[in-house]
Amino acid sequence: MPNDYVLYGRHVFTGNALLNNQSIHIQNGIINNIEPFDDAHSPQQIFDYISPAFIDAQIYGANELLLSAFPNSKSIWALQTHCKQWGTLHFLPTIATNTKEIMYAGIDAVKQYWREGGKGCLGLHLEGPWINKEKRGAHIESIVHSPTITEVEELLAYGKGVIKMITLAPEVCNETIIEIIKQAGIIISAGHSNASFEEATHAFNNGIPTVTHLYNAMSPLSHRAPGMVGATFLHPTVYASIIPDGYHVHFEAVKIACKQMPNRLFAITDAVTTTHTGPYQHTLNGNKYESNGILSGSALTMHQAFKNLVNRVNINITDALAMCSTIPAKVLKLDDEIGYIKKNYKANIIMLNSELNIISCLD
Structure with missing residues (x-):
């Protein structure tokens, strides 16, 4: 052109x-x-x-190259090819709760991808291991833990300029830890959390700006315990990602969230890929991935997420496009250069x- x-x-x-x-x-x-x-x-x-092109803030792998199983630049190039095919020009490759060695190798993979000229990957999203065991989902229980200051400082130093987002449970990380991560310029997302309504609201008021995959792996909304879901709905500024595939979240529940959080909800795929090695193994079954017959990951693309929002959730095209482009650009603090025409x-x-x-x- x-x-x-x-x-x-x-x-x-x-x-x-x-x-x-x-x-x-x-x-x-x-x-x-x-x-x-x-x-x-x-x-x-x-x-x-x-x-504006789509932006995916949470995706694990593509073309049978799960990043945590194959932590190298080839996996990220595969993600770029896959994402671009479906209108996603920027993405955050994600590593779920894993060992220090795998997380550091993921950081190296992003650096190598950038050296090779890659530009779709915006950085790395670490989902765990500083989460709540009670809400770990498929994450590896033996690795889930509360971090020490030394551990956090060493990881952030090694991943400087690469780590873009960390999903953690605020109730298992003290405020000193939270402040260290914030001062490093990394976006903290609350997730895999059993925080009470009060704990979640306190975390949001003290600078945690977003929530990872609303409804999934968090304290639910109940009439006597509003939980993290209730705190997310009622907070005036906190954002939340959601997986609009109809499996992770019922489409009517997505609709409820859209009504509760106008301009604060954004789509992610949370997508995995067929994997037969490592602790996170996935087999495609129809439009979702399973492990031993249990839902283990999404097969969603951002394009399908957008179409689901329009055709299944019945929101207007403008709001659906914003949820897939403009709002994630705001969350990732990149709305001064992308996410808008x-x-x-x-x-x-x-x-x-x-x-x-x-x-x-x-x-």
Whole structure:
């Protein structure tokens, strides 16, 4: 594609609104103007929908290369190829509760991927091991623990510039630990947690900005114990990710969360891949992954997440696109360069047809 070109969209989602009949002028990969075009003299190619590209803040592997089983740059390149096919141009490869050796190897893998010219991976998401054993789900119980200051400082020093997000249970990490992670510029997400409503609210008020896979692996909403779910619903600023695949979360429960958390809920895939080695083994069964007959992971793509939000959760296209692009950009503190179609932003853009299928993407 030339350095200077124009895209035309019947409907363009800017990150703030859905605008009709807009032309997007791009130069050297940067958006330099957006303006209406005359429908009476329309250009030859007009895309039905144009949107900021999708962003996946939690994905474990693709093409039978689970990152924790194969912690090398090849696994991350496989993720990039897989994600781009489905409109996701930025992603956080994720490692669930694991040994120090695997986590450090994952950090090395991201560094190597970047040295090789990769640009889709935004960094690493560590989900655990500093979580609550009671809400560990499929995580390895023997490795789950509360961290020491030394352990945290050593990991953050080794992963400086690579670790982007850490999912932890706030009730098993003291406030000194939380502050050390925050000061390192890493996004803390509360998850795999049995925190009470009061503990969760306190954590949110003290700087934990988001929650990992709402409903799953956390203290539930009950009439006498609102739990982390209730605290997330009621807090004015905390964000939460959710897995809209119909298996991890019932679509009606997704709908409830959307109504409770407008502009604070975003989609993730939490996707795994077929794996026959290591402690996290997954076998594809229809549209989900299982281990010994038990749900063990998602087979979701961000494109399917978006379509599920529109067709199964019945939210409007604007809100669904925001949940897959603009809101995760805000959560990852990257909304000054991606997540919007806006002047001086990167032209990370996807084009869709009237059936909401992806035609092509720009990165």
